[in-house]
Amino acid sequence: xxxxxxxxxxxxxxxxxxxxxxxxxxxxxxxxxxxxxxxxxxxxxxxxxxxxxxxxxxxxxxxxxxxxxxxxxxxxxxxxxxxxxxxxxxxxxxxxxxxxxxxxxxxxxxxxxxxxxxxxxxxxxxxxxxxxxxxxxxxxxxxxxxxxxxxxxxxxxxxxxxxxxxxxxxxxxxxxxxxxxxxxxxxxxxxxxxxxxxxxxxxxxxxxxxxxxxxxxxxxxxxxxxxxxxxxxxxxxxxxxxxxxxxxxxxxxxxxxxxxxxxxxxxxxxxxxxxxxxxxxxxxxxxxx
Numbered sequence: 678x679x680x681x682x683x684x685x686x687x688x689x690x691x692x693x694x695x696x697x698x699x700x701x702x703x704x705x706x707x708x709x710x711x712x713x714x715x716x717x718x719x720x721x722x723x724x725x726x727x728x729x730x731x732x733x734x735x736x737x738x739x740x741x742x743x744x745x746x747x748x749x750x751x752x753x754x755x756x757x758x759x760x761x762x763x764x765x766x767x768x769x770x771x772x773x774x775x776x777x778x779x780x781x782x783x784x785x786x787x788x789x790x791x792x793x794x795x796x797x798x799x800x801x802x803x804x805x806x807x808x809x810x811x812x813x814x815x816x817x818x819x820x821x822x823x824x825x826x827x828x829x830x831x832x833x834x835x836x837x838x839x840x841x842x843x844x845x846x847x848x849x850x851x852x853x854x855x856x857x858x859x860x861x862x863x864x865x866x867x868x869x870x871x872x873x874x875x876x877x878x879x880x881x882x883x884x885x886x887x888x889x890x891x892x893x894x895x896x897x898x899x900x901x902x903x904x905x906x907x908x909x910x911x912x913x914x915x916x917x918x919x920x921x922x923x924x925x926x927x928x929x930x931x932x933x934x935x936x937x938x939x940x941x942x943x944x945x946x947x948x949x950x951x952x953x954x955x956x957x958x959x960x961x962x963x964x965x966x
Contacts (some may be wrong), residue, residue, distance in 0.1 A: 678748065678842055678882065679843070679844045679846070680818075680822050680823065680859070680882065681845065681846050681851065681855045682845050682860040683878040683879055683882070684854075684855055684859055684878065685708055685851055685854045685858055686859060686878065687851040687862065687878035688857060688858030688861055688862075689854060689858075690853050690855070691861075691865075692861055693719075693865075694859070694863070695719065695723070695913040696710070696723060696726060696727070697710045698857075702779070703730075703734075703736050703803075704777075704778040704799070704803035704804065705730075705734075705736055705770075705778050706726070706730050706887055707734060707749075707778075707798075707802050707803035707897060708766070708778050708799050708803070709726060709729055709730065709763065710722065710726055711792065711795050711798050711799055711802075712759050712762070712763045712766075712795070713725060713754055714724055715756065715795075716755065716756060717754050717755055717756075717810065721754065722754070722892075725750075725751075725752070728750070732750065733767075733860055735769040735776060736770040736772060736775045736776050736778070737767070737771045737772050738767075739763070739764060739767035740764070740767040740770075740771040742764075743965075743966030744760075744764045744765075744964075744965045744966040745963070745965055745966045746896050747760040747761065747763060747963035748760045748916070748920070748964050748965070749920045749964065753913070753917075754918070755909075755913075756800070756887075757912075757913075757916055758951050758952075758953060758955055759790065759862070759954055761790075761951075761953060761965070762789055762790025763790060765789035766788045766789050766790050766791065768789075769789055777851060777915075778803065778833075780800060780803070780804040781800060781806070781933050782796045782797055782800050782806070782808060783799060785799055793834065794810070794811065794812060797810045797811075797943070798810050798811065801853060801857075802853070802856075802857065804829050804851050805849050805850070807845060807847075807849055807852045807853075808842075809838050809839075809841035809842045809844075809845060809856065810841070810856045811834075811837045811838060811841050812860060812863075813863070814859075814860050814862075814863025814864045815837075815841060815856075815859050815860050815863055816829040816832065816863075817829055817863050817867060817869060818859050818862050818863045818867045818879075819837070819840050819841060819844070819859070820885075821867060821872075821881070821883055821884070821885035822867075822879045822883045822884060822885065823840065823844070823884060824840075824869040824884060824885075825885045825887070825888045825891070825893075826885060826891075826893070827885060827886035827890070827891060827892060828869070828893045828919075833851065839858075840966065841859070844859070854868075861885075862877070862878075862879070862929055874886055874890075878957065890959075899949065907942050908940065908943060908947065909941075911934075911935045911940055911941060911944035912933055912944045912947060912948055912953075914934045915931060915932060915934055915935070915941075915944060915945060915954070915962075916948070916950060916953065916964075917955075918930065918931065918934050919954065919962060919963055920964065922963070924926075924961065924963070925956050925960050925961020925962060925963050926961050926962050926963065927958075927962075928958045928962075931944055931951060931962065943966055945962070950966055953965065
């Protein structure tokens with residue numbers, strides 16, 4: 678028995694109304710949404726996605742703008758390297774694929790900034806391809822419902838992808854909704870702490886529930902590093918200063934952004950290395966392009 682029938686029925690009755698689920702939503706929009714959703718909550722992505730697609734409705738539109746525009750438009754979505762990757766991806770799609778987002782996983786993997794999860798998500802959610810898509814939420818649902826464990830082990834594609842594959846029905850529509858539904862279930866119901874088993878469509882067949890909800894017997898899950906005072910925060914402050922300026926920002930001006938010199942220098946060096954900042958102390962620092 679697979680979890681698919683119960684998941685599909687629940688998903689079709691309870692799925693959130695998200696832009697990338699609307700009929701006719703373009704593959705380019707799905708690709709952009711997947712870049713934005715990496716480590717960023719849905720609620721923050723939705724308004725920025727709408728602004729992005731209004732400004733750059735096709736890959737060619739983005740490719741024709743300088744990378745600095747992409748970094749500026751990214752604003753506070755976090756991990757701004759994604760903006761540069763997305764711009765490079767748009768250039769590759771325009772130059773190598775006639776402006777059409779590829780539909781198969783191997784070709785998607787050849788694009789800048791696209792890893793295995795993103796390639797699979799685009800193939801499934803933009804084109805309905807039958808391949809498994811696995812993220813943190815999916816791994817947790819599978820660990821509990823199928824394997825009877827409180828929490829999944831470390832990510833392992835050789836284990837996770839075949840396990841999700843085993844739950845996909847042959848019907849393309851059902852396979853799509855199984856992928857989306859398991860992800861949705863993990864995000865809304867089968868959450869890491871205090872799972873809502875009382876409203877879960879899998880409660881009667883969940884291996885973890887049927888086993889008496891045993892405690893997690895592995896190492897504790899990793900926790901998110903504190904943001905306040907981190908290099909990430911300093912990088913963000915430096916980028917915010919550069920976004921607000923149309924001319925080079927001097928080293929002296931950056932001192933006011935973050936007074937501690939060692940951490941400021943480390944953050945700036947990382948931004949220069951990542952290609953998010955160009956220039957130097959003589960002519961000032963600025964966004965690329």
